[in-house]
Amino acid sequence: MSNSTEEEALQDHETTITQTKGAYFTNGSVRNGLCGSAVVEATAAPETSVSIVRAETVSSESMGSVLGTEQQAIWFALQDCMRKRPLTRQGTRSSYTIFTDSKESLCRLSYRDSNNQNRDICEKIFQSLDRASERNMAITLKWIPAAAKLPGHLAAHNAARAMTEMVCTPSRKAKNRIYKRAALLKLLAESAARQNQQNPSLKVFSQHTWRLDAALPGKHTLRLYDQLGQHQAAILVQARSGHNHLNSFLARIKAEDLDRCSCNQGAEMIKHIILRCPKWESQRLILIAIAGPRWGDMSHLLGGYSSRKAWNAGLPVDGPKEKWKPYMKVVNATIEFLIQTERMVPRPGWRRDDEE
Numbered sequence: 001m002s003n004s005t006e007e008e009a010l011q012d013h014e015t016t017i018t019q020t021k022g023a024y025f026t027n028g029s030v031r032n033g034l035c036g037s038a039v040v041e042a043t044a045a046p047e048t049s050v051s052i053v054r055a056e057t058v059s060s061e062s063m064g065s066v067l068g069t070e071q072q073a074i075w076f077a078l079q080d081c082m083r084k085r086p087l088t089r090q091g092t093r094s095s096y097t098i099f100t101d102s103k104e105s106l107c108r109l110s111y112r113d114s115n116n117q118n119r120d121i122c123e124k125i126f127q128s129l130d131r132a133s134e135r136n137m138a139i140t141l142k143w144i145p146a147a148a149k150l151p152g153h154l155a156a157h158n159a160a161r162a163m164t165e166m167v168c169t170p171s172r173k174a175k176n177r178i179y180k181r182a183a184l185l186k187l188l189a190e191s192a193a194r195q196n197q198q199n200p201s202l203k204v205f206s207q208h209t210w211r212l213d214a215a216l217p218g219k220h221t222l223r224l225y226d227q228l229g230q231h232q233a234a235i236l237v238q239a240r241s242g243h244n245h246l247n248s249f250l251a252r253i254k255a256e257d258l259d260r261c262s263c264n265q266g267a268e269m270i271k272h273i274i275l276r277c278p279k280w281e282s283q284r285l286i287l288i289a290i291a292g293p294r295w296g297d298m299s300h301l302l303g304g305y306s307s308r309k310a311w312n313a314g315l316p317v318d319g320p321k322e323k324w325k326p327y328m329k330v331v332n333a334t335i336e337f338l339i340q341t342e343r344m345v346p347r348p349g350w351r352r353d354d355e356e
Contacts, residue, residue: 024053024077024098025144025152028069029160034170035064036163037073039080039098042152050152053080055159057168063226070102071109071121073160074141078128081139095138101146101153109141120229224303224326232335235344239270239334240302245346246270271298273343274334283340290333303331 023043029036038055054076058069077098100106109125132139144153162168225233238244247268251259261268263277273280274287275296288295294317299306303326308317318324338344 023152024080024096025050025150025156026070026073026077026098026100027153027156027160028066028071028073028102029157029164030061030064030066030069031161031164032166032168033061034164034168035059035061035069036160036168037069037076038156038159038163039073039077040152040155040159041080042155050155052155052159053077055163056171057163059170062220062223065227067102067104067108068121069160070100070105071125073156074098074100074105074109075121075124075128078125078132078139081137082128082131094136095140097140097142099142099144099152101144103143106141106143123229220305220324220326224328224331227328228332228335231339232332235335235338236302236331238344239274239338240304242270244270244344246273246343268343273341274298274301274337280337280341283337287333287337291330294330300327301330301334303328 024039024041026037026039028038035058036056037058039053040050041053042050056076058064058072081096109122129139144150146153146157225236228236243249247256247261248259250256259267259269261272261277263279265278266272266276268277274284275298287301291297291301294300297306297308297317298304299308300318305321305324306316306318309315310317
């Protein structure tokens with residue numbers, strides 16, 4: 001329904017409200033440094049009435065996005081559907097509709113965008129839809145124009161905005177996610193520092209990462225990893241830290257004799273794999289197209305603030321640090337490229353000495 005006109009969407013809305021067992025309206029809001037999501041349920045008998053199902057301050061603005069809040073609200077609606085109708089009698093089929101004014105959300109969900117920066121919440125949405133189908137429930141996602149100012153949409157809009165007032169704070173679950181990520185990054189830094197002290201020849205993590213990202217330390221690191229799934233985040237950590245399964249690092253820790261790449265054109269380092277190794281020329285074409293004129297800038301490719309300066313103005317190509325954000329489309333493309341090479345995973349039969 002994301003391609004329907006406003007008139008078609010409004011007509012469909014009138015039909016849906018009267019014919020389905022439940023209609024939900026979702027909305028997200030990003031302001032005052034906060035992200036809020038809300039969902040309301042609307043009924044048509046005896047006259048249109050709405051009730052707030054769930055409204056939550058889901059994160060700080062630095063760790064969220066408008067698209068993310070919209071998709072979070074959709075998931076809230078699906079949760080309520082599953083909670084209120086846990087089982088459906090065999091032979092019956094119940095229909096429920098979820099309305100959103102976010103065409104982008106519907107487009108991305110319609111083709112299960114694997115490069116979506118909010119892939120975790122998308123996967124939850126897909127899982128909920130699959131479970132609903134197993135329970136003989138028909139749940140449809142539909143677009144509704146925000147300009148129509150329908151009661152259900154207005155109620156969801158106001159509820160989401162209420163969750164981004166200055167007095168609000170992220171929910172306990174959201175804060176726990178923030179604290180866990182912050183604690184994880186702290187442990188990584190402490191572990192790298194201890195390793196550097198024990199073996200100066202292994203000063204890879206901090207030096208390599210600082211060369212890639214001139215904005216360290218910064219809150220952007222949390223935002224960067226928060227937008228990735230677990231597997232994607234693990235790949236990016238390896239690429240940014242230099243601690244990975246490539247020959248350059250394995251030779252450094254005496255797990256391999258040589259640091260050479262099998263192409264025999266240089267040491268197998270992350271920069272060589274991404275930019276130069278002829279084995280991955282075909283896989284590299286998509287990444288080159290997405291990176292555009294910034295191709296070759298490793299900082300840009302791996303979500304870091306580049307130390308490069310524009311040739312004509314002498315100013316940083318990424319602009320002021322305080323306004324800069326990682327370009328996730330390029331970061332996601334780089335991660336996808338590295339996944340395709342299969343060089344960021346342990347090799348069959350290989351394990352560290354301390355794992356024996």
